[in-house]
Amino acid sequence: MYYNGIYHLFYQYNPYGSVWGNIVWAHSYSTDLINWIPLEPAIYPSEPFDINGTWSGSATILPGNKPAIMYTGIDSRNRQIQNLAFPKNMSDPLLREWVKPSYNPVIDPNRFMNESAFRDPTTAWLGKDGNWKVLIGHKRDSRGIVEIYRSRDFKTWIKHKHPLHSVDNTGMFECPDFFPVLLKGKEGVETSVSGNHVKHFLKVSLDLLRYEYYTVGHYYPETERYVPDTTSSDNSSGLRMDYGNFYASKTFFDQSKNRRVLLGWANESDTKMDDIRKGWAGIQTIPRTLWLDESGKQVVQWPIMEVETLRGLSTHMSNVTLAVGAQIKVQGITSAQADVEVTFSLPSLEYAEPYDPAWVDAERVCGYKDASNPGGLGPFGLLTLASDKIEEYTAVFFHVFRAQDKPVVLMCSGGKMSSLKTDAYKPSYGGFVDVDIKDESLSLRSLIDHSIVESFGAGGKTCITSRSYPTLAVGEDAHLFLFNNGTTPIIVTKIDVWSMGKPKMN
Template structure:
């Protein structure tokens, strides 16, 4: 009898260890536990979505999507182990004609099946015909573009066509941390109100879809059709190769080119950016050779066959991090008939205050070679904040504009900022130009796109002109829409050495902006701005060279989690995230000594009429 009992116990333990059991069934689902870290989910009664429970502290699970027992695609999801942070939808609609199963390999390292069955994901996974994407985040911006849910980093594939701006971006629809990179897609007719669209490119057999660019092929050089939208992007699998896709419906959907890849290399190369060069009658493509810290320049007659013409960058500018996300454009020089070429190069790490940033080079381009005007050791920064990266422009923009947008975060802490439903946001759109200084050097001008003026509400808070000293003067900021606003002011520092502009709330949280007349600098101190303890790299003071002279003009754009400071003439810009636990309600201006004259202080409460990325949004 004891032998039989021992044998039965042994068989039970063996059964539990290898997982030969079918677990509890959810409505419409059947879950088989095949091992301590291996399960199979069968969709028995399909609906629109399978809602996957996510816990960000959990390890990534690898999920093979099986359709009629064949692997259709693979994705990674941090399936909840101890608690559910949020849900993400897996769209079942494309598979309605087949039997769908999910082969799940978790990274939770459970000791046995019984422990694995207790993971939170199994009790909270469910089928649904809708997914509630209405905003649940206190820090979600109101006038900056964000994804409805999930992770976003680099903007890419941006183009303008038939009155619509298309913004694609690096997107993970299966969690708010980096992974599963696809091209998310939003559209706008005015650059400030955005409509969320369906992703246009998703991972395939060549890998995830990294950054790239789109052009409108007006003359049908590629043979896909007149005015086809052509995308070239990095396929990131075991290696990084360049692939092509095209759209015949104004960028709503794309078809991948059957002869991909179109550019290969044994180096780590990514983020192709292309444009039509009228003088040479060819397409030009700039490719970032990331670890070589170079930009490679190619030409093509048809967008399919590319010839490498030259390289630029070795030994130039900041060489501390990898080089990524290039853009090459010709810009007018303010007040002259002259034009110069600008090569944008985003780097990570190596930014002036740590982490990622964007540098640029000014020079000439002859259709094959870019030649920089400055010495190799000179570094010029596009933005002097910590949260401005992957800056690229819209192709085919109207009126020959060069309008750019950036990812408003930093790789030092992007995965850890205090939001869960989504990460991250884009900067305001900005128009670029050049100005020339006395020694003959050229620098970028960066100003908010004029479309941002439409954000101003009908009511303004006009505080006029007044004088301030060490004791300072405080003015109220708007309370509507969580205090989002634009602030315009002029300063005449007169006898002051420093002028401080402090944004604060009743909790004592504050961000301090300072003009230092001694060293002609502008700074932003966010060390006490609100939530800062999610990363040791977040508390920071950032500094920019300010125009010389005691008279300054400043424009501030304050959203729920960001401050963008623009010099009135565009000679510097500074972008920083802030996470105050209550909106800033007071703007105070003071000096370290002497007096400062404040002129034309005007606060514009901002309104967003139709931002579909933040309004209540039930996805059906």
Template sequence: MTQNPIQLTNSRYRLGYHLMAPAGWINDPNGFCYFKGYYHIFYQYHPYSAEWGPMHWGHARSKDLIHWQTLPTALIPGDSEDKDGCFSGSAIVKDDTLYLIYTGNNYYDDGDPDHYWQNQNLAYSQDGIHFTKYDKNPIIATPPTDNTQNFRDPKVWEHDGHYYVALGSQDQAKLGRLLLYKSDDLKQWQYLGPIAHSQSVEQEGYMWECPDLFHLNGQDILVTSPQGIAAQEQQYLNLHQTGYFVGELDYQAPKFKRGDFHELDQGHDFYAAQTMLTPDGRRVLIGWLNMWESEMPEQVDGWAGALTLPRELIYQNNHLYQMPVAETKSLRQQKLRDEQLMVQSETELVNNQSQVEINLQLDSTKTTAQHFVVQFTDPQTHANVQLEYDFAQQLFTLKRSDRSDARFAQLRPNEKLQVQIFVDTSSLEIFLNQGESTITERYYFDHAPQISLTSDQALAFNCQIYQLEKQSNNYQINE
């Protein structure tokens, strides 16, 4: 019996300029790349339900990283190597062909959801739309003998004429680690060994998912999503984290010599980031704009999940900065405000707009204020999101009226303060001090928000607000 894809029943929470599937569930971005004039992004996708299930690879392409066209589903599970899911992976271009490397997930027939095996597989396409699975899959059949069953999320790249794959995994001591493989043709792979591992579950996690290893400004950087890091007072507060290690990859040893783990985003809703190198040399990241423990009320409407805005990564001052790519400015349709505001009592910034960009700048040396608050409020239900800044601590705190757990973004000392906020129906992406810290958040209002600014003392802000484009929801191609 053929299943029919799930259909949307309500668009109340649908985003206006973020990438979503037409309906159904999505999570991790996969296969982020550039091929034959288009940026391509794939994503973990369940087209038959708004809940997680057997993973497919959804697919979209774009000329500008902002306006996406939904393409036919690229990978469908069900073969002997991926009978229960085509899990996360990556893409690379070789000989004018786009190759996808992905994890096949397979359950043993005992009904235990924690009893499975995983392998690595290859698919390819000449046109970037229709994909064929390699007839000799799997290309990496089994994990090393000192590994557990957790063996997934291959990230592929080329270096000095050879191809490499980094795999997220877990050793027999139940600690996360990174495995390295090498190939000359993407089909035959040599295991080189583990190149990095978790120091302890509490510090660095019991499993490393979705690894992404790249070179940026003289450093090798590993972005990964560890599971199991112990929560601290203001850090590591989500169920799982996404963050990065900075170091040096020695291909000969092989070993990734690295420093401490740093979280990439401080919001409730960010995970499983993947990067690509653009044709003009930028390292750009996209993440899942949700989190496993989030409530996702949009599921009753036939969908769940979205991807973040693309973010350019900049490594400077021993820190990884994230900024919305320059192409994001193409979303601007109308300038709603451009002025200096003197704020003390509650001041309305914008009202009844579901897609806006807010830019605030101030000089913290020119005020005696102790704090200010940007507040988003549903004008009828009074549900709200508050972004509060404490000048003494140089600390942002985000609170939501529907959740008891706050999130925190600690900034470095800086006289200038810059806040850039992208509002999109049911999401916020907040960039603080040129991307020194970011807060990614879903929120669910019944009505477009009232957005206001309040301070305990007179405070001068430079303020620019733009109305942003609401797209016609991912024009679909059925070629």
């Protein structure tokens, strides 16, 4: 949350080790969303209503400029219930201490509900009827549900007679997020805004599949229903926040810059023993701004502008020809920590291979049409975190296919060559990019940081986060290459690369 000039990040944390367990709400603060300073944990198990766990939740700023946290506690009966916490001292600018009122829990599952799948309340919004509303993730059998509750005083909550939304055969809806997005422009709006100038966005994290999908649609407060647009696939085949290692994301409205900001969690893909050796596990991704695409069919994500304050030495090139089989090393920057922006110019689409309509699973296609597999128009892109002789690399690339209506653009990241370690999970992540390439160009931005590569295709329409654990491409021995493994040359219209400095990280 943003409060009185300071950003507060609360996150699930084990203070006693680098494997899951003993979870508390750790607390760090920042003035720029880039440099973070740790504080004491804000919430930890201490009362009968949360003695067996303090799990995810959200912050809401109440009237009188008073922050409130609603979180899931695991009570002495091992039920998942919802509790409140408030700052102990409102005059403390860092809000170091939080107290839990004795009237907790404020929401618990009724006897007809699944009390072991009832968690992760959203940021609340204030309806025009004077009621606060909040969503809670739920599951009944295989049906994912977002329950909606209302309250006049933020203390006594009443369950609506039906869910805001539910979908069969998805499993548990974890970490829901629900907020308005403007029909036009890149600015965000406060969570309580409604009207004809906005659509609504609903995101859920799928516990079974460990990824997130979202829909864009309309919220009807009169009936407390959310209806996705017909252009939003409302199941696990729908649009994803990120097509890689990215989960349990959360947004907040940053009123200081009128933007909606998204943070996600990337877990580790190596072994638990590696985590214990490192002494840490799991990272937050770079904060992203989020807005509705001009088409109205999807959202766009882009790294917050503050990340550019870390930029240092740079290299800039234009009109570079990537011949067939080209691997061109980018010089003059620290490739283990870099920000890369590149635009590719495509030749005639007649060179593209035909698209098979059976290719509905982008990740599978990226697996067997990887960076080393020659194609027609692609694969072309970046080899990040690459060793000097390219024994290791994390590829980020496009592959363009010819289809009946318009070209199909596949974006991939990761892959089996990202590490020589045999016990690391090394998938080829992938997603399709809904982009019109009539101007015959494609853009890509990648943020590279030692063990993570966050990539944004076509200005942020498709995002993929990869974790990598190179053994050779480490530190100064990490390199960056432009490559083309298609059967026709590609032109790099422009590439800008910056070495990135190290922020304060707790």
